[in-house]
Amino acid sequence: MGTVWRASDELLGRSVAVKELHVGDGTQSAGALREARTVAQIKHPHVVVVHDVVEQDGHPYIVMELVEGSSLADRLAADGPLDHGETARTGLALLGALSAAHARGVLHRDIKPANVLMEAGTGRVVLTDFGIARLAGSTTISETGAFIGSPEYTSPERMQGAAAGPASDLWSLGVLLCAALTGESPFHRDSLGGVLHAVVSAEIRPPAQAGPLLPLIQGLLERDPERRLGAAEAERLLSAYVTTGAVPLLDRPLGPNPTAGTATEAPTTPHPPGYSPTERVGRPGDRAPGPAGKFRPSVRLGLLAALVVAAVAGGVSAASLLGDRTDGRAQEPARSATASPATASPTPASPATASPATDKAVAQSPAASPPAPGSAASAKPVPPGYRTVTDVQGFSLAVPKGFQRTTDDQRVFYVSEDGAIRIGIKVKPSAPGGPLAAMRLSDAEGPATNPGFRDHSVVATTHNGLPAALWEFTWDGFTRAEGARHTFDLCWDENGLLHDVWVSAPVSRLAEARSHFDAALDSFVPGGS
Structure with missing residues (x-):
């Protein structure tokens, strides 16, 4: 955007920084000068002081304080x-x-x-x-x-x-x-x-x-x-x-929107000794997820526009960039084979490693799976250290105390206080081929969405007598400092909907992640049950 020079103010005898703006024609130069003059009116101790805005030989310059x-x-x-x-x-x-x-x-x-x-x-x-x-x-x-x-x-x-x-x-x-x-x-x-x-x-x-x-x-x-x-x-x-040295509680989970909702206790609901009271998290005003497996139209169009701009500015091919993810899906983290006792999971968990939650493509289908007898009633008591939350989307499950709710407009997450462990939930219409097909599709896209995708497996199983699929994988993680992550992900078909529950965590905390995964599965009650 410009070249910055160290210079001397000969009139006042002080060192200054002079920024020569790189602009094109006279119209752009005039616009840059107007904007620079507007910035010069900002007076704040943490904003660089603008001393003057000048033009010489058609080039605009901003004269600023020199910060050593x-x-x-x-x-x-x-x-x-x-x-x-x-x-x-x-x-x-x-x-x-x-x-x-x-x-x-x-x-x-x-x-x-x-x-x-x-x-x-x-x-x-x-x-x-x-x-x-x-x-x-x-x-x-x-x-x-x-x-x-x-x-x-x-x-x-x-x-x-x-x-x-x-x-x-x-x-x-x-x-x-x-x-x-x-x-x-x-x-x-x-x-x-x-x-x-x-x-x-x-x-x-x-x-x-x-x-x-x-x-x-x-x-x-x-x-x-x-x-x-x-x-x-x-x-x-x-x-x-x-x-x-402490951060107070937020008035709401995310942002200033009054409809975003807060996690509030339900004190009027009696609960047995030793059990945490049920909570309702979120409110009906919260935004519903977007279409299954796709960007919302504005997101996809905006991403295309940004890629085209990058191609213009950098001389790269927009088509080649889109090759990283042409369908806009994001894979979801996998889940552990240690599901609830009602879950027949014959395959052991894959090696310890980790992966981020991403979004599986689930095609809408009117077909509905018959409800499993006693599905809702099969939930176990809340383990010590957990609480039951009833989400705005209708389902309920047990999450560790201290985990906070967040969303990305497609999925619901309950995240540990240090941000390292995530419990994710996604509910979408049933897809042709059922849970196994959905998980295999996500697994096939793993290398494109999760850097270092490895140690992955998809196996057919059941959950409370319903068709299910278990997916596990490891990937390089969000940052080099954190290292690899592993995901346990179980998807099952119930009442015409695909229910997907997963836990993602650093490989160093897999034992803890498995416990959270088991508790979430054992206690999960779908909406309407």
């Missing part, structure tokens, strides 16, 4: 990830900078570690490089067809070609906090196609290093901008951690 120090990207490369306290302080500073910019209708649109300066001596955090900032409501694609921003840090709605808003910058802040804690973006992949798939449709799981900041990061990395954590609530959580 290194970028956050340089700091991470040299010294490794930040601790939770420093990450929270950095996030709070950047949130203040963004709030000041958003109050003037200015979006940054390229928040990443390279654009965060750490001033030497003072430790001041400075957000810089507003050179691609735009007024709220503009799109991701520039007039010249170039992609604006850094894909790994770009929000899903911008990837889809939608107009950006303040929530888009908050998503990028969430990605940056993950990078600060681990050293890299959670959406880092080896190819642009992989990055686009990761941002738009693949399972999102914050790194295990998120620790106490997990609720904050989960809220910021909500794909639906209407449900994404707002600036005020994010500031409340960050301020609380900086001052007390």
Whole structure:
């Protein structure tokens, strides 16, 4: 976007930074100057100070304060990830900078570690490089067809070609906090196609290093901008951690949307001694999943648009990028052979390893499987340390205490406090060929959706006397720091619906994952039972 020069202000006798913007014709130059002047009006201690905006020989220049120090990207490369306290302080500073910019209708649109300066001596955090900032409501694609921003840090709605808003910058802040804690973006992949798939449709799981900041990061990395954590609530959580070392409970699972729902106790429902009270998680206002096995139309079209833009800017083939995932499906994590006693599972679990949840394609079919006698009644008492939740989608199951609910518009997840273990549930119309065909299709797509896909198997079995299939696999995991993951996934056909329950966890925690998997299966009661 430009070249930055170290320069001397001869009038005031001070060192400054001068950014020469790389723009095309006079119209673009005038637009860049208008935007730079708007940015110059943002006054905040964590926004780089703009001294002047000038034009010489048709080239626009921005004269800024010179921040002595290194970028956050340089700091991470040299010294490794930040601790939770420093990450929270950095996030709070950047949130203040963004709030000041958003109050003037200015979006940054390229928040990443390279654009965060750490001033030497003072430790001041400075957000810089507003050179691609735009007024709220503009799109991701520039007039010249170039992609604006850094894909790994770009929000899903911008990837889809939608107009950006303040929530888009908050998503990028969430990605940056993950990078600060681990050293890299959670959406880092080896190819642009992989990055686009990761941002738009693949399972999102914050790194295990998120620790106490997990609720904050989960809220910021909500794909639906209407449900994404707002600036005020994010500031409340960050301020609380900086001052007390603890993050307070969220008023809602994800974002500021009042219909997103909260996990609330049902105190009026009696429960036996030693058992946790039943909870209702989510509300009827929560969004229903999209069509089975496909992107929602806006997502698919937006992804195509982003790929075409990337092809224009980088000279690569959009068709070759689409080869990474032409149908838009995301595989789901596999499940363990240690199902409930009513589940006949003759095949032992595959070697310890792990994989992320992805979305299996399930074709709609009017065919209905007869209900299994006593299916709902076969649920076992809740084990110690678990609680029963009744989800807004109608089913209920036992999950470990402390696990939090989240969704990705296609599936429901209950996630451990450290983010490492996920219990996933998906209910879709029955498919031709039943559970075994659905699992085999997902298994066939495993190498395309899960890097390092290996140690995989699909076996026919039953669940409470109903046709079922068990899928297990290992993959390389979300980050190098976490390492490989393994998935246990059971899918069965009941009352005309495919029920899919899985647990995904690091291979180092497979015993714990198996216990959670067994408890979920033993206690699962489908909707309407």
